[in-house]
Amino acid sequence: MKAVAEAESLASEFQADGKPKILFERHKFHAFTAGKYSADHPDISNERADGYTKNEYARLEKAAKLDRTAALKSTNWGKFQIMGFNFALAGFSTLQDFITAMYRSESDQLKAFVHFIKYNRLDDELHEKRWADFSRIYNGKNFHINEYDIKIGNVYKKYSN
Known part of the structure; x- marks a missing residue:
């Protein structure tokens, strides 16, 4: 383990600010939202994985404003990076x-x-x-x-x- x-x-398991370590997966967000946001927001919704940044929470927050549930489901969480x-x-x-x-x-x-x-x-x-x-x-x-x-x-x- x-x-x-x-x-x-x-x-x-946690970042320096006390939040759990995350990795937002834009290709999962794309799938959960049927690509609805991909044209206008390719940094957070895209068929391809990638696009990771040093501030994944900023990407998660941007996605959550569009579709909170899909954003949370599209994120890897914590020490073991379990997908939402x-x-x-x-x-x-x-x-x-x-x-x-x-x-x-x-x-x-x-x-x-x-x-x-x-x-x-x-x-x-x-x-x-x-x-x-x-x-x-x-x-x-x-x-x-x-x-x-x-x-x-x-x-x-x-x-x-």
């Missing part, structure tokens, strides 16, 4: 409960991660160090583009020596 946390968020649209798989009955937990504590972020892992039956992949299999489910079918499996494996090796 430590390797996943470091590969996903450099093992930090996975709130139920992370053990929460509402998106807002999930967001509140991400702000509340590292412990709540860990509980969400464990729930997500159990729900998706990814514990075997972690125990057996099958990083590609884990990453395919956790990060999606394009996990190899950002080499999540390699990153997790490398971090695991660093801590296991």
